[in-house]
Amino acid sequence: MNEEQPIIKIVIADDHEVFRDGLKLMLSKEKAFSIVAEAENGLELIRLSDETEPDIILTDIKMPKMDGIEATRRIHDQNPSIGVIALSMFNEESLVVDMLEAGALGYLLKSSDKAEIIDAVNTVYHHHPYYCKSTSARLAITITESRFNPYNSGVHSSLFSSKEIEVIRLICEEYSTKEIGDKIFQSMRTVEGYRAKILDKMNARNTAGIVIYAIKHGIYEVKK
Incomplete structure:
Protein backbone atom coordinates (compact mmCIF):
# COMPACT_ATOMS: atom_id res chain seq x y z
CA MET A 1 0.00 0.00 0.00
CA ASN A 2 1.20 3.51 -0.79
CA GLU A 3 2.16 5.15 2.51
CA GLU A 4 0.48 8.36 1.39
CA GLN A 5 -2.84 6.64 0.77
CA PRO A 6 -5.32 7.71 3.45
CA ILE A 7 -6.95 5.13 5.67
CA ILE A 8 -10.67 4.83 4.88
CA LYS A 9 -12.68 4.90 8.10
CA ILE A 10 -15.72 2.61 7.97
CA VAL A 11 -18.78 2.11 10.17
CA ILE A 12 -20.79 -1.11 9.78
CA ALA A 13 -24.48 -1.20 10.74
CA ASP A 14 -26.59 -4.35 10.85
CA ASP A 15 -28.79 -5.89 13.52
CA HIS A 16 -27.31 -9.35 12.96
CA GLU A 17 -24.07 -9.69 14.93
CA VAL A 18 -22.86 -12.67 12.89
CA PHE A 19 -23.12 -10.68 9.65
CA ARG A 20 -21.35 -7.68 11.20
CA ASP A 21 -18.56 -9.88 12.50
CA GLY A 22 -18.06 -11.52 9.12
CA LEU A 23 -17.99 -8.21 7.26
CA LYS A 24 -15.64 -6.69 9.84
CA LEU A 25 -13.25 -9.64 9.61
CA MET A 26 -13.21 -9.44 5.82
CA LEU A 27 -12.61 -5.69 5.61
CA SER A 28 -10.12 -5.58 8.49
CA LYS A 29 -7.69 -7.56 6.33
CA GLU A 30 -7.43 -4.57 3.99
CA LYS A 31 -4.63 -2.25 5.12
CA ALA A 32 -6.38 0.77 3.64
CA PHE A 33 -9.52 0.21 5.72
CA SER A 34 -10.19 0.85 9.40
CA ILE A 35 -13.45 -0.30 11.03
CA VAL A 36 -14.06 2.47 13.55
CA ALA A 37 -17.49 1.42 14.89
CA GLU A 38 -20.35 -1.06 14.63
CA ALA A 39 -24.05 -0.33 15.09
CA GLU A 40 -27.00 -2.67 15.49
CA ASN A 41 -29.76 -0.14 14.73
CA GLY A 42 -30.34 3.17 13.04
CA LEU A 43 -30.28 5.30 16.18
CA GLU A 44 -26.95 3.86 17.22
CA LEU A 45 -25.63 4.39 13.68
CA ILE A 46 -26.44 8.10 13.83
CA ARG A 47 -24.74 8.48 17.23
CA LEU A 48 -21.63 6.56 16.20
CA SER A 49 -21.36 8.40 12.89
CA ASP A 50 -21.39 11.68 14.75
CA GLU A 51 -18.73 10.45 17.19
CA THR A 52 -16.35 8.80 14.71
CA GLU A 53 -16.92 10.86 11.53
CA PRO A 54 -16.37 7.93 9.14
CA ASP A 55 -15.64 8.18 5.44
CA ILE A 56 -17.93 5.25 4.58
CA ILE A 57 -20.98 3.65 6.17
CA LEU A 58 -22.05 0.14 5.18
CA THR A 59 -25.58 -0.23 6.46
CA ASP A 60 -28.44 -2.68 6.38
CA ILE A 61 -31.77 -1.25 5.27
CA LYS A 62 -34.10 -3.01 7.69
CA MET A 63 -33.04 -2.43 11.30
CA PRO A 64 -34.85 -1.99 14.63
CA LYS A 65 -35.52 1.35 16.39
CA MET A 66 -34.77 3.23 13.16
CA ASP A 67 -34.28 1.76 9.69
CA GLY A 68 -31.38 2.45 7.39
CA ILE A 69 -33.42 4.80 5.21
CA GLU A 70 -34.24 7.30 7.95
CA ALA A 71 -30.77 6.98 9.48
CA THR A 72 -29.20 7.67 6.08
CA ARG A 73 -31.44 10.67 5.53
CA ARG A 74 -30.43 12.21 8.85
CA ILE A 75 -26.74 11.45 8.44
CA HIS A 76 -26.73 12.84 4.90
CA ASP A 77 -28.48 16.03 6.02
CA GLN A 78 -25.93 16.51 8.78
CA ASN A 79 -22.80 15.43 6.92
CA PRO A 80 -23.25 14.81 3.16
CA SER A 81 -19.55 14.03 2.74
CA ILE A 82 -20.04 10.61 4.38
CA GLY A 83 -20.49 7.96 1.70
CA VAL A 84 -23.33 5.59 2.54
CA ILE A 85 -23.56 2.15 0.92
CA ALA A 86 -26.80 0.21 1.42
CA LEU A 87 -26.66 -3.51 2.09
CA SER A 88 -29.75 -5.22 0.70
CA MET A 89 -31.34 -8.59 0.19
CA PHE A 90 -32.17 -9.73 -3.34
CA ASN A 91 -35.88 -8.83 -3.01
CA GLU A 92 -35.53 -5.29 -1.64
CA GLU A 93 -35.34 -3.31 -4.87
CA SER A 94 -37.87 -0.64 -3.86
CA LEU A 95 -36.01 -0.12 -0.59
CA VAL A 96 -32.73 0.31 -2.47
CA VAL A 97 -34.27 3.21 -4.37
CA ASP A 98 -35.53 4.70 -1.09
CA MET A 99 -31.97 4.47 0.29
CA LEU A 100 -30.51 6.24 -2.75
CA GLU A 101 -33.10 8.99 -2.52
CA ALA A 102 -32.30 9.34 1.20
CA GLY A 103 -28.64 10.03 0.41
CA ALA A 104 -26.85 6.72 -0.12
CA LEU A 105 -24.36 6.73 -2.98
CA GLY A 106 -24.20 3.00 -3.57
CA TYR A 107 -25.70 -0.36 -2.77
CA LEU A 108 -24.65 -3.99 -2.58
CA LEU A 109 -26.37 -7.29 -2.16
CA LYS A 110 -25.44 -8.87 1.16
CA SER A 111 -24.19 -11.84 -0.85
CA SER A 112 -21.63 -9.72 -2.75
CA ASP A 113 -18.10 -11.09 -2.81
CA LYS A 114 -15.10 -9.46 -1.16
CA ALA A 115 -13.74 -7.95 -4.37
CA GLU A 116 -17.01 -6.17 -5.11
CA ILE A 117 -17.39 -4.85 -1.56
CA ILE A 118 -13.86 -3.42 -1.69
CA ASP A 119 -14.56 -1.92 -5.12
CA ALA A 120 -17.77 -0.33 -3.83
CA VAL A 121 -16.03 1.18 -0.79
CA ASN A 122 -13.24 2.68 -2.89
CA THR A 123 -15.66 3.98 -5.53
CA VAL A 124 -18.00 5.70 -3.06
CA TYR A 125 -15.01 7.02 -1.10
CA HIS A 126 -14.09 8.95 -4.25
CA HIS A 127 -17.67 10.28 -4.44
CA HIS A 128 -18.76 8.19 -7.40
CA PRO A 129 -21.96 6.11 -7.33
CA TYR A 130 -21.70 2.35 -7.10
CA TYR A 131 -24.40 0.03 -8.43
CA CYS A 132 -24.19 -3.65 -7.52
CA LYS A 133 -23.04 -5.72 -10.51
CA SER A 134 -26.10 -7.94 -9.98
CA THR A 135 -28.46 -5.02 -10.63
CA SER A 136 -31.49 -6.16 -12.60
CA ALA A 137 -32.69 -4.26 -15.66
CA ARG A 138 -35.90 -3.46 -13.77
CA LEU A 139 -34.02 -1.90 -10.86
CA ALA A 140 -31.78 0.10 -13.18
CA ILE A 141 -34.83 1.61 -14.88
CA THR A 142 -36.46 2.32 -11.51
CA ILE A 143 -33.34 4.16 -10.36
CA THR A 144 -33.34 6.33 -13.48
CA GLU A 145 -36.97 7.27 -12.79
CA SER A 146 -36.22 8.19 -9.17
CA ARG A 147 -35.05 11.48 -7.66
CA PHE A 148 -31.56 10.01 -7.20
CA ASN A 149 -29.13 11.82 -9.50
CA PRO A 150 -25.48 12.04 -8.38
CA TYR A 151 -24.28 13.37 -11.71
CA ASN A 152 -23.17 16.83 -12.72
CA SER A 153 -25.52 18.72 -14.98
CA GLY A 154 -24.57 19.51 -18.57
CA VAL A 155 -24.53 17.95 -22.02
CA HIS A 156 -22.75 14.67 -21.41
CA SER A 157 -23.29 13.17 -24.86
CA SER A 158 -20.48 15.46 -26.10
CA LEU A 159 -18.03 13.46 -23.95
CA PHE A 160 -18.44 10.45 -26.20
CA SER A 161 -17.63 9.73 -29.83
CA SER A 162 -20.42 8.67 -32.18
CA LYS A 163 -19.13 5.09 -32.05
CA GLU A 164 -19.09 5.15 -28.23
CA ILE A 165 -22.67 6.45 -28.23
CA GLU A 166 -23.64 3.56 -30.47
CA VAL A 167 -21.97 1.07 -28.13
CA ILE A 168 -23.61 2.67 -25.08
CA ARG A 169 -27.05 2.29 -26.63
CA LEU A 170 -26.43 -1.33 -27.53
CA ILE A 171 -25.22 -2.04 -23.98
CA CYS A 172 -28.44 -0.47 -22.70
CA GLU A 173 -30.38 -2.82 -24.97
CA GLU A 174 -28.58 -5.76 -23.30
CA TYR A 175 -26.60 -6.93 -26.30
CA SER A 176 -23.54 -9.06 -25.51
CA THR A 177 -20.01 -8.02 -26.47
CA LYS A 178 -20.08 -10.41 -29.43
CA GLU A 179 -23.48 -9.16 -30.59
CA ILE A 180 -22.32 -5.54 -30.36
CA GLY A 181 -19.23 -6.43 -32.38
CA ASP A 182 -21.37 -8.03 -35.07
CA LYS A 183 -23.61 -4.97 -35.25
CA ILE A 184 -20.81 -2.41 -35.53
CA PHE A 185 -18.53 -4.70 -37.57
CA GLN A 186 -15.74 -4.72 -34.99
CA SER A 187 -13.92 -7.42 -33.06
CA MET A 188 -14.85 -8.32 -29.49
CA GLY A 193 -11.85 -1.24 -25.67
CA TYR A 194 -14.86 1.00 -26.30
CA ARG A 195 -16.48 -0.31 -23.13
CA ALA A 196 -13.38 0.45 -21.05
CA LYS A 197 -13.27 4.02 -22.36
CA ILE A 198 -16.99 4.46 -21.67
CA LEU A 199 -16.63 3.21 -18.11
CA ASP A 200 -13.70 5.55 -17.55
CA LYS A 201 -15.52 8.62 -18.91
CA MET A 202 -18.60 7.85 -16.82
CA ASN A 203 -16.64 6.94 -13.69
CA ALA A 204 -18.78 3.79 -13.79
CA ARG A 205 -17.77 0.34 -12.59
CA ASN A 206 -20.09 -2.00 -14.47
CA THR A 207 -22.97 -2.33 -16.93
CA ALA A 208 -25.54 -1.05 -14.43
CA GLY A 209 -23.52 2.15 -14.08
CA ILE A 210 -23.45 2.62 -17.86
CA VAL A 211 -27.20 2.08 -18.22
CA ILE A 212 -28.18 4.43 -15.38
CA TYR A 213 -25.77 7.14 -16.52
CA ALA A 214 -26.93 6.89 -20.14
CA ILE A 215 -30.63 7.14 -19.28
CA LYS A 216 -30.14 9.94 -16.74
CA HIS A 217 -28.30 11.99 -19.37
CA GLY A 218 -30.64 11.30 -22.28
CA ILE A 219 -28.06 9.27 -24.22
CA TYR A 220 -30.48 6.36 -24.23
CA GLU A 221 -34.25 6.48 -24.03
CA VAL A 222 -36.16 3.56 -22.62
CA LYS A 223 -38.72 2.21 -25.05
CA LYS A 224 -42.15 1.91 -23.45
Missing part, protein backbone atom coordinates in the same frame (compact mmCIF):
# COMPACT_ATOMS: atom_id res chain seq x y z
CA ARG A 189 -11.51 -6.88 -28.39
CA THR A 190 -12.36 -3.54 -30.02
CA VAL A 191 -15.77 -3.52 -28.34
CA GLU A 192 -14.13 -4.19 -24.97
Whole structure:
Protein backbone atom coordinates (compact mmCIF):
# COMPACT_ATOMS: atom_id res chain seq x y z
CA MET A 1 0.00 0.00 0.00
CA ASN A 2 1.20 3.51 -0.79
CA GLU A 3 2.16 5.15 2.51
CA GLU A 4 0.48 8.36 1.39
CA GLN A 5 -2.84 6.64 0.77
CA PRO A 6 -5.32 7.71 3.45
CA ILE A 7 -6.95 5.13 5.67
CA ILE A 8 -10.67 4.83 4.88
CA LYS A 9 -12.68 4.90 8.10
CA ILE A 10 -15.72 2.61 7.97
CA VAL A 11 -18.78 2.11 10.17
CA ILE A 12 -20.79 -1.11 9.78
CA ALA A 13 -24.48 -1.20 10.74
CA ASP A 14 -26.59 -4.35 10.85
CA ASP A 15 -28.79 -5.89 13.52
CA HIS A 16 -27.31 -9.35 12.96
CA GLU A 17 -24.07 -9.69 14.93
CA VAL A 18 -22.86 -12.67 12.89
CA PHE A 19 -23.12 -10.68 9.65
CA ARG A 20 -21.35 -7.68 11.20
CA ASP A 21 -18.56 -9.88 12.50
CA GLY A 22 -18.06 -11.52 9.12
CA LEU A 23 -17.99 -8.21 7.26
CA LYS A 24 -15.64 -6.69 9.84
CA LEU A 25 -13.25 -9.64 9.61
CA MET A 26 -13.21 -9.44 5.82
CA LEU A 27 -12.61 -5.69 5.61
CA SER A 28 -10.12 -5.58 8.49
CA LYS A 29 -7.69 -7.56 6.33
CA GLU A 30 -7.43 -4.57 3.99
CA LYS A 31 -4.63 -2.25 5.12
CA ALA A 32 -6.38 0.77 3.64
CA PHE A 33 -9.52 0.21 5.72
CA SER A 34 -10.19 0.85 9.40
CA ILE A 35 -13.45 -0.30 11.03
CA VAL A 36 -14.06 2.47 13.55
CA ALA A 37 -17.49 1.42 14.89
CA GLU A 38 -20.35 -1.06 14.63
CA ALA A 39 -24.05 -0.33 15.09
CA GLU A 40 -27.00 -2.67 15.49
CA ASN A 41 -29.76 -0.14 14.73
CA GLY A 42 -30.34 3.17 13.04
CA LEU A 43 -30.28 5.30 16.18
CA GLU A 44 -26.95 3.86 17.22
CA LEU A 45 -25.63 4.39 13.68
CA ILE A 46 -26.44 8.10 13.83
CA ARG A 47 -24.74 8.48 17.23
CA LEU A 48 -21.63 6.56 16.20
CA SER A 49 -21.36 8.40 12.89
CA ASP A 50 -21.39 11.68 14.75
CA GLU A 51 -18.73 10.45 17.19
CA THR A 52 -16.35 8.80 14.71
CA GLU A 53 -16.92 10.86 11.53
CA PRO A 54 -16.37 7.93 9.14
CA ASP A 55 -15.64 8.18 5.44
CA ILE A 56 -17.93 5.25 4.58
CA ILE A 57 -20.98 3.65 6.17
CA LEU A 58 -22.05 0.14 5.18
CA THR A 59 -25.58 -0.23 6.46
CA ASP A 60 -28.44 -2.68 6.38
CA ILE A 61 -31.77 -1.25 5.27
CA LYS A 62 -34.10 -3.01 7.69
CA MET A 63 -33.04 -2.43 11.30
CA PRO A 64 -34.85 -1.99 14.63
CA LYS A 65 -35.52 1.35 16.39
CA MET A 66 -34.77 3.23 13.16
CA ASP A 67 -34.28 1.76 9.69
CA GLY A 68 -31.38 2.45 7.39
CA ILE A 69 -33.42 4.80 5.21
CA GLU A 70 -34.24 7.30 7.95
CA ALA A 71 -30.77 6.98 9.48
CA THR A 72 -29.20 7.67 6.08
CA ARG A 73 -31.44 10.67 5.53
CA ARG A 74 -30.43 12.21 8.85
CA ILE A 75 -26.74 11.45 8.44
CA HIS A 76 -26.73 12.84 4.90
CA ASP A 77 -28.48 16.03 6.02
CA GLN A 78 -25.93 16.51 8.78
CA ASN A 79 -22.80 15.43 6.92
CA PRO A 80 -23.25 14.81 3.16
CA SER A 81 -19.55 14.03 2.74
CA ILE A 82 -20.04 10.61 4.38
CA GLY A 83 -20.49 7.96 1.70
CA VAL A 84 -23.33 5.59 2.54
CA ILE A 85 -23.56 2.15 0.92
CA ALA A 86 -26.80 0.21 1.42
CA LEU A 87 -26.66 -3.51 2.09
CA SER A 88 -29.75 -5.22 0.70
CA MET A 89 -31.34 -8.59 0.19
CA PHE A 90 -32.17 -9.73 -3.34
CA ASN A 91 -35.88 -8.83 -3.01
CA GLU A 92 -35.53 -5.29 -1.64
CA GLU A 93 -35.34 -3.31 -4.87
CA SER A 94 -37.87 -0.64 -3.86
CA LEU A 95 -36.01 -0.12 -0.59
CA VAL A 96 -32.73 0.31 -2.47
CA VAL A 97 -34.27 3.21 -4.37
CA ASP A 98 -35.53 4.70 -1.09
CA MET A 99 -31.97 4.47 0.29
CA LEU A 100 -30.51 6.24 -2.75
CA GLU A 101 -33.10 8.99 -2.52
CA ALA A 102 -32.30 9.34 1.20
CA GLY A 103 -28.64 10.03 0.41
CA ALA A 104 -26.85 6.72 -0.12
CA LEU A 105 -24.36 6.73 -2.98
CA GLY A 106 -24.20 3.00 -3.57
CA TYR A 107 -25.70 -0.36 -2.77
CA LEU A 108 -24.65 -3.99 -2.58
CA LEU A 109 -26.37 -7.29 -2.16
CA LYS A 110 -25.44 -8.87 1.16
CA SER A 111 -24.19 -11.84 -0.85
CA SER A 112 -21.63 -9.72 -2.75
CA ASP A 113 -18.10 -11.09 -2.81
CA LYS A 114 -15.10 -9.46 -1.16
CA ALA A 115 -13.74 -7.95 -4.37
CA GLU A 116 -17.01 -6.17 -5.11
CA ILE A 117 -17.39 -4.85 -1.56
CA ILE A 118 -13.86 -3.42 -1.69
CA ASP A 119 -14.56 -1.92 -5.12
CA ALA A 120 -17.77 -0.33 -3.83
CA VAL A 121 -16.03 1.18 -0.79
CA ASN A 122 -13.24 2.68 -2.89
CA THR A 123 -15.66 3.98 -5.53
CA VAL A 124 -18.00 5.70 -3.06
CA TYR A 125 -15.01 7.02 -1.10
CA HIS A 126 -14.09 8.95 -4.25
CA HIS A 127 -17.67 10.28 -4.44
CA HIS A 128 -18.76 8.19 -7.40
CA PRO A 129 -21.96 6.11 -7.33
CA TYR A 130 -21.70 2.35 -7.10
CA TYR A 131 -24.40 0.03 -8.43
CA CYS A 132 -24.19 -3.65 -7.52
CA LYS A 133 -23.04 -5.72 -10.51
CA SER A 134 -26.10 -7.94 -9.98
CA THR A 135 -28.46 -5.02 -10.63
CA SER A 136 -31.49 -6.16 -12.60
CA ALA A 137 -32.69 -4.26 -15.66
CA ARG A 138 -35.90 -3.46 -13.77
CA LEU A 139 -34.02 -1.90 -10.86
CA ALA A 140 -31.78 0.10 -13.18
CA ILE A 141 -34.83 1.61 -14.88
CA THR A 142 -36.46 2.32 -11.51
CA ILE A 143 -33.34 4.16 -10.36
CA THR A 144 -33.34 6.33 -13.48
CA GLU A 145 -36.97 7.27 -12.79
CA SER A 146 -36.22 8.19 -9.17
CA ARG A 147 -35.05 11.48 -7.66
CA PHE A 148 -31.56 10.01 -7.20
CA ASN A 149 -29.13 11.82 -9.50
CA PRO A 150 -25.48 12.04 -8.38
CA TYR A 151 -24.28 13.37 -11.71
CA ASN A 152 -23.17 16.83 -12.72
CA SER A 153 -25.52 18.72 -14.98
CA GLY A 154 -24.57 19.51 -18.57
CA VAL A 155 -24.53 17.95 -22.02
CA HIS A 156 -22.75 14.67 -21.41
CA SER A 157 -23.29 13.17 -24.86
CA SER A 158 -20.48 15.46 -26.10
CA LEU A 159 -18.03 13.46 -23.95
CA PHE A 160 -18.44 10.45 -26.20
CA SER A 161 -17.63 9.73 -29.83
CA SER A 162 -20.42 8.67 -32.18
CA LYS A 163 -19.13 5.09 -32.05
CA GLU A 164 -19.09 5.15 -28.23
CA ILE A 165 -22.67 6.45 -28.23
CA GLU A 166 -23.64 3.56 -30.47
CA VAL A 167 -21.97 1.07 -28.13
CA ILE A 168 -23.61 2.67 -25.08
CA ARG A 169 -27.05 2.29 -26.63
CA LEU A 170 -26.43 -1.33 -27.53
CA ILE A 171 -25.22 -2.04 -23.98
CA CYS A 172 -28.44 -0.47 -22.70
CA GLU A 173 -30.38 -2.82 -24.97
CA GLU A 174 -28.58 -5.76 -23.30
CA TYR A 175 -26.60 -6.93 -26.30
CA SER A 176 -23.54 -9.06 -25.51
CA THR A 177 -20.01 -8.02 -26.47
CA LYS A 178 -20.08 -10.41 -29.43
CA GLU A 179 -23.48 -9.16 -30.59
CA ILE A 180 -22.32 -5.54 -30.36
CA GLY A 181 -19.23 -6.43 -32.38
CA ASP A 182 -21.37 -8.03 -35.07
CA LYS A 183 -23.61 -4.97 -35.25
CA ILE A 184 -20.81 -2.41 -35.53
CA PHE A 185 -18.53 -4.70 -37.57
CA GLN A 186 -15.74 -4.72 -34.99
CA SER A 187 -13.92 -7.42 -33.06
CA MET A 188 -14.85 -8.32 -29.49
CA ARG A 189 -11.51 -6.88 -28.39
CA THR A 190 -12.36 -3.54 -30.02
CA VAL A 191 -15.77 -3.52 -28.34
CA GLU A 192 -14.13 -4.19 -24.97
CA GLY A 193 -11.85 -1.24 -25.67
CA TYR A 194 -14.86 1.00 -26.30
CA ARG A 195 -16.48 -0.31 -23.13
CA ALA A 196 -13.38 0.45 -21.05
CA LYS A 197 -13.27 4.02 -22.36
CA ILE A 198 -16.99 4.46 -21.67
CA LEU A 199 -16.63 3.21 -18.11
CA ASP A 200 -13.70 5.55 -17.55
CA LYS A 201 -15.52 8.62 -18.91
CA MET A 202 -18.60 7.85 -16.82
CA ASN A 203 -16.64 6.94 -13.69
CA ALA A 204 -18.78 3.79 -13.79
CA ARG A 205 -17.77 0.34 -12.59
CA ASN A 206 -20.09 -2.00 -14.47
CA THR A 207 -22.97 -2.33 -16.93
CA ALA A 208 -25.54 -1.05 -14.43
CA GLY A 209 -23.52 2.15 -14.08
CA ILE A 210 -23.45 2.62 -17.86
CA VAL A 211 -27.20 2.08 -18.22
CA ILE A 212 -28.18 4.43 -15.38
CA TYR A 213 -25.77 7.14 -16.52
CA ALA A 214 -26.93 6.89 -20.14
CA ILE A 215 -30.63 7.14 -19.28
CA LYS A 216 -30.14 9.94 -16.74
CA HIS A 217 -28.30 11.99 -19.37
CA GLY A 218 -30.64 11.30 -22.28
CA ILE A 219 -28.06 9.27 -24.22
CA TYR A 220 -30.48 6.36 -24.23
CA GLU A 221 -34.25 6.48 -24.03
CA VAL A 222 -36.16 3.56 -22.62
CA LYS A 223 -38.72 2.21 -25.05
CA LYS A 224 -42.15 1.91 -23.45
